Amino acid sequence: MKAWQKQDFQLENLKLVEVPTPEPKDNEILIKVNAVSLNYRDKDIMDGNYRRDLMERSFIPVSDAAGVIVRKGAEVTRFKEGDRVISHVYTKWIDGKPAADDVLYSLGGVLDGGLAEYMVLDEEAAVMAPDNLSDEEASTLPIAALTAWFSLVEEGKLTSSDTVLVHGTGGVSLFGVQLATALGARVFATTSSWKKAEKVKLLGASDVINYKELPEWNEELARVTDGNGVNYILEVVGGTNINRSINALALQGQIFIIGFLESKTAEVDLFSLLSKQAHLQGMRVGHRKAFESMIEVFEKYDIKPVIDTVYSFDQAIEAYEHLSRGAFGKIVIKVNS
Structure with a gap:
């Protein structure tokens, strides 16, 4: 089969190669991959900025994939051949609290990911794709949508009387707008352009602030x-933005720290933190049970992911550059037709 392989760090070392099609073991499923979506995690892995100590070897990148099961192992009971499924990045995190070694069993680094014509998954590391989404749309859910859901709903216990702020117009932020709006909360957003602001309002944000x-x-x-x-607040900026986010909180509000587009380090104003009695929590996607609960909401409210661009399989480099x-x-990235 054809696969893109990370052979070293930096994007010039992402190569299209021929490798054997994997064979599913008794508890595994073989998936014909129809689409994958990119996250900043994928970029950081290629750049050597994400757990470099674990990413030295060659592997097939990209964690988020959607496709159809073409063959299953003898002991598989959760799925049948022909089912449309989506990958779950932390393959061992099924429910409850995360384990310290979850990263060792994560797709697209350390384990082979979905940027290939076929991929093998343990049956516990996949969920059924929602009926209302295409494979391209379904491939966007595993990290970006689940991170927003796990933050606001699983950890935050979001209700219709709550208010939410998202930063920017990346995947996590836009899913945050859509999910919070569907659940009845009032949503605010920041962005750098009024053109983007109008698009975010169409997704449900009541007020958008131009931070430029x-x-x-x-x-x-x-x-x-x-x-x-x-x-x-879904905090994806990091750096100096953290203190503005603390100041923007209601008393005993929660900031879910998801990204660090500005900087991985921050000097926190502890007086503001104490005054607001703020809760700051780092987020690492979510477990599979939450993924399945979220998919029910996508189907119930017919939520459609926002896709900027779909690239062909041979345009993977261009896709990373766009990211x-x-x-x-x-x-x-559309892998198979």
Whole structure:
């Protein structure tokens, strides 16, 4: 089969190669991959910025894949051949609390991922794809959508009376807007352009603040919330933005730290943190049981993922380059027709 293989760090070392089609063991499923989507984790792995100590060897990258089961092992009971399924990045995290070694069993590094014509998964590391989504749309869910869901719903216990703030227009943020809106919460967003702001409003955000025009965007958020702030923030920026997010919180609000587009380090204003009695929590996607619960909501409310661009299989390099430039929504690679 054809597969893209990370042979070393940096994008020039992502090579299209021929490798044997994997054979499923008794408890495994062989999936014909129809589409994958990219996350910043995939970029960081190729750049050597994500657990470099574990990523030295060659492997097939990209964790998020959707396709159809073409063969299953003798002991598989959760699926049948012909089922449409989606991969779950942390293959051992089924429910409950995460384990310290989950990263050793994660797709697209350390384990082979989905940027290939076929992939093998343990049956416990897959979920049924929602009927209302195409394979391209379904491939966007495993990291970006589940991170937003796990933060707001599983950890935050979001209700319709709550308020949510998301930063930017990447995958996690836009899924945060869509999911929170579907569940009845009021959603605010920050972005760098009014053109993007109008698109975010169409997804359900009630107010969008242009942080280019208003660098101290938290002051504007205080104004539009009558000084109350918001209950939950999906923090993908990091760096100096953390303190503005703390200032934007309601009392005892929660900040879910998901990314670090500005910087991996931050100098936190502890007085503001104490004054707000703020909760800061780092997030690492979520477990499979939550993934299955989230898919029910995607079907119930017919939520459609926002896809910026779909690339062909032989355009994987261009897809990664687009991800590096930034996108409105998800970057998808169509693998098989």
